[in-house]
Amino acid sequence: MKKFKLICVLLAAVMLTAAAVSCGSSGKKYVVLEENFGSEQYGIGFRRDDNALTLAVQEAIDAMIADGTAAKISTDWFGEDKVLKDQQFPRAIENTGDDSLQKILDKGEIILGLDVGFKPMGFYDDAGNIVGFDIDLAKEVASRLGVALKLQPIDWNSKEMELSAGNIDMIWNGMSITPERAENMNISKPYLNNRMVIIAAADSGIAAKADLSGKKVAVQAGSSALDCINAEPDIAATFTISEYPDNPTAFLDLKAGRVDALVVDEVVGLNLISEDK
Incomplete structure (x- = not known):
């Protein structure tokens, strides 16, 4: 590795x-x-009205940026800190008091949908484990939320359908932020640049x-x-x-x-x- x-x-x-x-x-x-x-930027996708969950995950990431955890994970994978700082949500997310976060806390698990052919963001290692830069970030977020992280491989072409159907709770696998996606789903603040x-x-x-x-x-x-x-x-x-x-x-x-x-x-x-x- x-x-x-x-x-x-x-x-x-x-x-x-x-x-x-x-x-x-x-x-x-x-x-x-x-x-x-x-050039684009990567973000994490959530269901359109899952505001509480979106904000909680972003709060954890912001804390990881502030305490250096995100920088360490980036350096482990890329040799330098590539994580973006001081970013804004592509579309403003308000705290509406919805139950999306509580549902995750109650079941004790958050499901991450990913394309396992997207190395080094998320992929199978030689031992058959799903690893990657995004995976390490997500594991730390789940830990801070106090829930288990379930990694769910999906057909990337059907990611929006998997999310809206409730089969996954978030799309976190080098997903580029686009105006259409920002309109149809909640998206985190950008965390990585891409070309x-x-x-x-x-x-x-x-x-x-x-x-x-x-x-x-x-x-x-x-x-x-x-x-x-x-x-x-x-x-x-x-x-x-x-x-x-x-x-x-x-x-x-x-x-x-x-x-x-x-x-x-x-x-x-x-x-x-x-x-x-």
């Missing part, structure tokens, strides 16, 4: 100084384009968005990466979009040459490259 985290840190540093990321001793295998599909990057084979000749014309581009179904692509219709119209259930599967098709590029969250994309053998 320590080796993995160190690799992530080194790769992140390389991204700041170059448009390409190298992997393997044989030279460059993939490039991460300097041009991307935009939607384009990854291609080093010998593909793809160096900019314009080079995607006529190509096949992989993306996870129901993801913010797909939303970001569709937010640029003139560009999106020039290539074919291939949707996948998760990012690791999409990356496998990039490796196999079945697609020409992958659009993905930066932190996940860097991890996929670092672990490619």
Whole structure:
């Protein structure tokens, strides 16, 4: 695990100084384009009227930021404190006195829905345990609330349905904040920055968005990466979009040459490259 985290840190540093990321001793295998599909922020999603629960979780996170716990968790995973401070809710959340928090306290458990293919935010380790940066944050929040944390793998494309149906209590797995999501659900204050990057084979000749014309581009179904692509219709119209259930599967098709590029969250994309053998 320590080796993995160190690799992530080194790769992140390389991204700041170059448009390409190298992997393997044989030279460059993939490039991460300097041009991307935009910057976003991650937040935690709750049901639209679960104000008491939303505020309680945010209060715990704010306390973790203040006492240094959040910084320690971030440093353990990324080698530095990436947690955002002094943020505001995407949409104001008022204390309405609803029973959403009390229901969690009464049952003694809070259910977190996640995509277990979203490493390093949430994923299965070699022992079959679900671990990750978001998971460590959520475990600490649950502990401070005095309840158990249940990790529930879900189809990311159905996350809103799982939440509204009551199958999960929150979506916490690198979920990008968008205006539509902020309108349809409660969302925490932003806690991490993110970019939607384009990854291609080093010998593909793809160096900019314009080079995607006529190509096949992989993306996870129901993801913010797909939303970001569709937010640029003139560009999106020039290539074919291939949707996948998760990012690791999409990356496998990039490796196999079945697609020409992958659009993905930066932190996940860097991890996929670092672990490619």
